[in-house]
Amino acid sequence: MKGRIYLSEDRGGCALIAAALDVMSGRGEMPTAQEVALWGMETGMEWSRPGRLWPAGEARGRAVFFCGVKSRAPVLERSLHCLMPMLGVSPLHWEIVRLRVKAPRVRSWQGLVREYPRLSRLIREEMGH
Numbered sequence: 001m002k003g004r005i006y007l008s009e010d011r012g013g014c015a016l017i018a019a020a021l022d023v024m025s026g027r028g029e030m031p032t033a034q035e036v037a038l039w040g041m042e043t044g045m046e047w048s049r050p051g052r053l054w055p056a057g058e059a060r061g062r063a064v065f066f067c068g069v070k071s072r073a074p075v076l077e078r079s080l081h082c083l084m085p086m087l088g089v090s091p092l093h094w095e096i097v098r099l100r101v102k103a104p105r106v107r108s109w110q111g112l113v114r115e116y117p118r119l120s121r122l123i124r125e126e127m128g129h
Contacts, residue, residue: 003063007077008099011050012068013106016040017116018099018123019056019066026060033116037109047107051076073098101126 004022008014020036031039045054045066056064069076077096084091101122106115 002093002095003065004059004095004097005053005080006056006064006066006097006099007073008066008068008102009071009073010068010102010104011047011070011107012045012054012066013103013112013115014099014101014119014123015066015068016043016045016054016056016112017119018097018127019054019064021120021123021127022059022064023057030120033113033120036116036120037113040112041109047109070104097127099123099126 006015006018006022008018017036020031020039024031024035024039043054043056046052050068050070053065053067056066058064067076077098080094080096081091084094101119103115103119106112106119
């Protein structure tokens with residue numbers, strides 16, 4: 001089963017929401033903004049460090065990560081594909097999901113909670129849920 005990495009061209013807010021929705025999908029109900037923010041804090045995610053790959057946990061037996069980049073997500077995606085073999089990991093075992101939804105003004109947990117209803121709806125639509 002493939003691992004999954006969510007990428008968003010922002011400080012990581014959209015990628016974090018997508019990863020949270022994936023990891024929490026087994027619950028049956030949509031997580032609240034506060035639950036997602038608390039979960040994000042528990043992952044160690046820092047708004048001041050875009051470009052870092054954050055571990056999100058597991059969803060249906062696969063590892064899930066998320067990352068926000070200020071711009072040029074395709075460059076990071078290609079870099080990851082080049083680095084994986086050097087780390088002894090096959091890129092074929094990973095699915096990189098580059099989100100079209102962006103939230104460049106979300107730079108804090110308060111901003112995430114405020115924008116969560118709109119962003120989670122857009123991300124679910126993009127992911128086909």
